[in-house]
Amino acid sequence: MKIVICTMGSRGDVEPYLSLGTELMNLGHEVYISAPAIYRELVGETELRYVEMNSVNPQDMMQIPDIQEAFKSGKMVKSLVLLLKKSKSIIKDFLKEMYKNTQGMDAVITTMILYGAYDGAEKQKVPCLYTLLNPAIPTREFPTVLAPHIPRFLYKMSHKCLDKAFWFCFKKQCNWLRKNEWNLPKLKSCPIDLLKNKKVPILLGYSKEVVPVPADWNENVIVTGYWQRKSKKDYLPNEEVLRFLEASDKPPVYIGFGSMPIGDPEKVVAMLNKALVRSNERAIVYLSYNKNGQYVNNDRVFYTNSISHDWLFPRVRATVIHGGAGTCAASLKAGKPTIVIPFMGDQTFWGERIYKIGAGPKPVLFKDLTAEKLSGLIKEAVTNKSIVENAIRIGEELRSENGSKDAAEIIHSFLHR
Structure with missing residues (x-):
């Protein structure tokens, strides 16, 4: 038909x-x-x-x-x-x-x-x-x-x-x-x-x-x-991503807000860097507006504007995302603690659901986000034993x-x- x-x-x-x-x-x-x-x-x-x-x-x-x-x-x-x-x-x-x-x-x-x-x-x-x-x-x-x-x-x-x-x-x-x-x-x-x-x-x-x-x-x-697409079996990111992932025994976190309207990118990038320093974490940061590569990678942060969630999420420690249904699904399926920073639409709903099932901290609206709040959310997500265990359990269920x-x-x- x-x-x-x-x-x-x-x-x-x-x-x-x-x-x-x-x-x-x-x-x-x-x-x-x-x-x-x-x-x-x-x-x-x-x-x-x-x-x-x-x-x-x-x-x-x-x-x-x-x-x-x-x-x-x-x-x-x-x-x-x-x-x-x-x-x-x-x-x-x-x-x-x-x-x-x-x-x-x-x-x-x-x-x-x-x-x-x-x-x-x-x-x-x-x-x-x-x-x-x-x-x-x-x-x-x-x-x-x-x-x-x-x-x-x-x-x-x-x-x-x-x-x-x-x-x-x-x-x-x-x-x-x-x-x-x-x-x-x-x-x-x-x-x-x-x-x-x-x-x-x-x-x-x-x-x-x-x-x-x-x-x-x-x-x-x-x-x-x-309903999730799988990455091609032969998918590989560029070598720089692989080197960043392998540069430490502790996996990085992922931070990405899709194509959401974030306002001044410079201020947001500065806030993310400050939060990562405070939480002592590394991160792969997805910036859809970094097409010209104006943000320079360093030992703590790797910037990308194109990467497969299906491939990357199993390799990170936790995710910080805007809360779109598809991105939430990818993070939960990977069994990772999921931090939702809602902007609009159904994102707050999904963030609240993830919090309720114990797979992530309570969501914080993007308009209220600060480096201090983000640092606290990351620390909670990666150190709270209950969140980590719930995320692993839910990931196993979703993969089935x-x-x-x-x-x-x-x-x-x-x-x-």
Whole structure:
């Protein structure tokens, strides 16, 4: 069957679907990945077919100064409102492109931003499956990942409000296109609700070891385990990385914040160096903005702008990360104490989960981070026996899972029922 997976967002939002797509391909399907143009090279590392999206560039959106400032402030509602306002002019183009990329397919796999793709599947009368990389399904056991610190009685409502908020932003233009271009009836309900009511499998690409399955979820909501790509067997970093790793009997820590808006890189680098001196640790530091190599390596710090987490994390002592779901999964799978420094979105939720399962210290927001706080977090992570042991145990559990394969088999069975 021809299957298209419609993805959107950061690299961490796209990469797990490459793993899922590869497993579907192994089951005999012809798999296409619809993703922003900036991920052409990433998709090209696989044997999946690429359907390019040009209507939106997530990295460009995150570089808008107003949005950067809002996210750095930690005010998620303000940040999302601003992001959606800036995106308003491209919503129609986005919807049309998502719709177009589903044409000629036998099945459509969607993510949280399913608008356009859902309509394309409906028009062709082909199955549409809803998937997520976080537990954004209404429950009384925890709140939406975007508002982790709210009263318990609001937990279930918070999930529904998030779905409705996204639908509100797309509803007007989506229904205009359905009437005027796609010849489909007006949608009165959120497509996510419609899919839930159809009782099709809803697949969640994370591990129940990290977030246990709530008792109030329906049986069609399935937590499969993380969807993670493996490094190529012949992968090796450059020799400088190897020499740095071998320069001491004590492994370094890893520090990396992905492509998050960190503000002044000079100040951040100075803070990291001070924290490493205070904690007496070495580190491999990932700087996505160090393309020109302006930061010089030394005996304590090695700077890189490209390295495989799957290869590196088993070789470090602990990780300091921004808390994206994929990076958290890689660190936990490696069995390493994980320090989460959240910036935005679901990162605080994942940081709190890692703290709750005992695999890392309590997260500290990036906007509140200092050299003293970071030094303390590193010391706690590498010396607290309970954290180290829990991280090792959880790593063993996660390495026994194969979420991508399990999810692909569920989809395959559903499509051939």
